[in-house]
Amino acid sequence: MIKIAVLASGQGTNLQALIDACQSGQIRGSIVGVLCNRPDAYALERAEQAGLRRVVVDHHNFIDRASFEKELIQVLQSWQVDLIVLAGFMRVLTANFVTRYSGQIVNIHPSLLPAYKGLRTHQRVLDSGEQLHGCSVHFVTPELDSGAVIAQAIHPIAPHETLESLQRRIHALEHEVYPRIIGWIAAGRVAFLGSQVYLDGAVMKHPVRFWQHG
Ligand code: GRF
Numbered sequence: 001m002i003k004i005a006v007l008a009s010g011q012g013t014n015l016q017a018l019i020d021a022c023q024s025g026q027i028r029g030s031i032v033g034v035l036c037n038r039p040d041a042y043a044l045e046r047a048e049q050a051g052l053r054r055v056v057v058d059h060h061n062f063i064d065r066a067s068f069e070k071e072l073i074q075v076l077q078s079w080q081v082d083l084i085v086l087a088g089f090m091r092v093l094t095a096n097f098v099t100r101y102s103g104q105i106v107n108i109h110p111s112l113l114p115a116y117k118g119l120r121t122h123q124r125v126l127d128s129g130e131q132l133h134g135c136s137v138h139f140v141t142p143e144l145d146s147g148a149v150i151a152q153a154i155h156p157i158a159p160h161e162t163l164e165s166l167q168r169r170i171h172a173l174e175h176e177v178y179p180r181i182i183g184w185i186a187a188g189r190v191a192f193l194g195s196q197v198y199l200d201g202a203v204m205k206h207p208v209r210f211w212q213h214g
Contacts, residue, residue, distance in 0.1 A: 001029050001030055001186075002028075003029065003030060003032045003079065003080055004030065004032065004081065005032060005084050006033075006047075007072075007084060007085070007087065008034060008041060009038050009088055009089050009091070010042065010088045011088065012046045012047075014174055015087045015088075016046050017178060018031065018087065018179055019046065019047075019052070021182070021183060026180070027183040027186050031052055032080070033052060033053040033055060033081075034046075034047035034053070034054050034055075035055050035076075036057075037058060037091050038090075039056045039058055043087070053079070055075050057071045057072055059091055065091075066094065069093065069097045073097070083104055083186070084101055084104055086107040086108070087178070093105075093140070094142075098142045101140075106138065106139055106150070106182070106185070107140050108135055108136070108138075110174070112133065112154065113136040113145060113152075114145075117146070118144070122163055122167050126161065126163060132154055133154075134154040134155050134170065134173060135153050135170055135173055135177060138150060148195065148196065148204075149207040150181050150184075150199075152177075152207050152208070153176065153177040153210045155169050155212045169212070176210075
């Protein structure tokens with residue numbers, strides 16, 4: 001059973017999906033703690049309700065990123081984590097932090113990477129008249145939203161799609177694909193070595209893609 005730390009800043013709906021997946025056995029791992037940089041994050045409530053250890057490391061209390069991350073590292077070391085799962089964690093992590101945990105940090109991003117890195121992805125996708133949108137699960141590397149993508153869930157955009165409906169759809173997809181891929185990592189099926197992703201022992205040439213229809 002791998003030990004997972006979840007880092008979150010907000011609502012924590014992905015955290016909830018991961019909690020449920022650990023409880024159901026879809027993920028053969030345990031969440032050993034939830035770390036938030038915001039004391040008002042609803043993710044903390046979810047963690048409490050699930051009986052999980054919670055720590056707030058408020059970035060406002062640190063003079064720079066290095067000292068903030070030093071504190072994060074101390075907590076993660078004390079939990080002896082195998083995998084760090086970013087679930088709506090709204091702080092950019094430095095190269096120092098990311099390389100220290102190379103192959104052990106994953107993120108979910110609400111776009112079909114490498115398209116639409118950064119924020120406000122749903123609005124930007126709609127504004128550009130795209131036909132496809134989705135989310136990507138990727139290993140985290142120093143450059144923002146640029147790590148090797150493990151899997152994507154793809155949503156064909158409907159003609160009547162609004163920002164709200166798109167947000168809802170993508171969020172729902174995230175809650176399916178993230179636990180699934182964390183489950184694969186926990187089972188040892190997926191690994192990041194060098195700069196490549198391996199699935200079942202073979203180098204992945206492209207991300208696994210799940211299509212949503214209807
Ligand atoms: C998700 O949209 C995820 O893709 C992004 O941050 C958001 C977190 O949502 N990285 P929640 O806090 O899990 O509800």
